[in-house]
Amino acid sequence: GNSVTQMEGPVTLSEEAFLTINCTYTATGYPSLFWYVQYPGEGLQLLLKATKADDKGSNKGFEATYRKETTSFHLEKGSVQVSDSAVYFCAFSSGGSNYKLTFGKGTLLTVNP
Amino acid sequence: NAGVTQTPKFQVLKTGQSMTLQCAQDMNHEYMSWYRQDPGMGLRLIHYSVGAGITDQGEVPNGYNVSRSTTEDFPLRLLSAAPSQTSVYFCASTQTRGHNEQFFGPGTRLTVL
Numbered sequence: 744g745n746s747v748t749q750m751e752g753p754v755t756l757s758e759e760a761f762l763t764i765n766c767t768y769t770a771t772g773y774p775s776l777f778w779y780v781q782y783p784g785e786g787l788q789l790l791l792k793a794t795k796a797d798d799k800g801s802n803k804g805f806e807a808t809y810r811k812e813t814t815s816f817h818l819e820k821g822s823v824q825v826s827d828s829a830v831y832f833c834a835f836s837s838g839g840s841n842y843k844l845t846f847g848k849g850t851l852l853t854v855n856p
Numbered sequence: 857n858a859g860v861t862q863t864p865k866f867q868v869l870k871t872g873q874s875m876t877l878q879c880a881q882d883m884n885h886e887y888m889s890w891y892r893q894d895p896g897m898g899l900r901l902i903h904y905s906v907g908a909g910i911t912d913q914g915e916v917p918n919g920y921n922v923s924r925s926t927t928e929d930f931p932l933r934l935l936s937a938a939p940s941q942t943s944v945y946f947c948a949s950t951q952t953r954g955h956n957e958q959f960f961g962p963g964t965r966l967t968v969l
Contacts, residue, residue, distance in 0.1 A: 747898075777957065785962060785963075786860075786946055786960040786961055786962045787899075787946065787948075788960070789957040789958075792957060832898060832899070834899075841950050841956055841957075842887035842888070842904045842905075842906060842950055843889065843901055843904060843914065844889075844901070846898035846899040846900075847898055848896055848897060848898040849898055
């Protein structure tokens with residue numbers, strides 16, 4: 744069945760370190776891929792998305808590339824900040840059913856000054 | 857625009873009590889969804905609606921009812937609360953078919969004693 748596997752956390756980095764959070768998916772058809780971020784005490788916000796193979800989504804210094812051959816959508820940032828501390832969720836929708844997202848379990852990122 | 861709003865923010869129930877979690881959106885979105893978030897589980901879809909008068913079950917629908925009498929509102933009802941329903945509940949909405957993001961409400965933290 745459909746599923747998302749993302750890197751287990753928690754992840755603790757120092758400010759200005761490089762971040763990678765791995766995400767792979769199992770889906771039928773051609774899913775749209777998303778990264779959502781949840782700051783403490785808040786709801787989820789879309790961080791970036793990609794809708795077809797080889798697309799690169801980017802926002803706020805974060806990037807992820809839709810790799811259909813490896814069914815992956817890894818999140819990267821070259822230099823993290825304390826304000827990036829949050830939980831990051833990888834997710835996808837398939838078959839045009841964007842009301843039905845399948846989420847990974849989330850990765851808690853803590854960035855220390 | 858207020859976006860997606862949810863009430864209440866916090867709620868404590870006793871086993872067997874009933875309650876309704878409210879969700880409203882002012883973006884004229886056709887699709888609305890309810891998710892629950894549990895530690896280490898990510899978000900799981902409870903119920904969703906593709907328009908007024910149309911609802912369907914998601915991944916974990918047992919113990920919950922929904923209705924969609926208007927485009928704006930999508931309440932979630934717990935008829936007889938159980939401790940297993942202790943969770944954080946998020947409502948989300950999105951436009952019709954396509955690659956559009958889901959917009960999430962701030963969540964309701966529910967504890968069932």
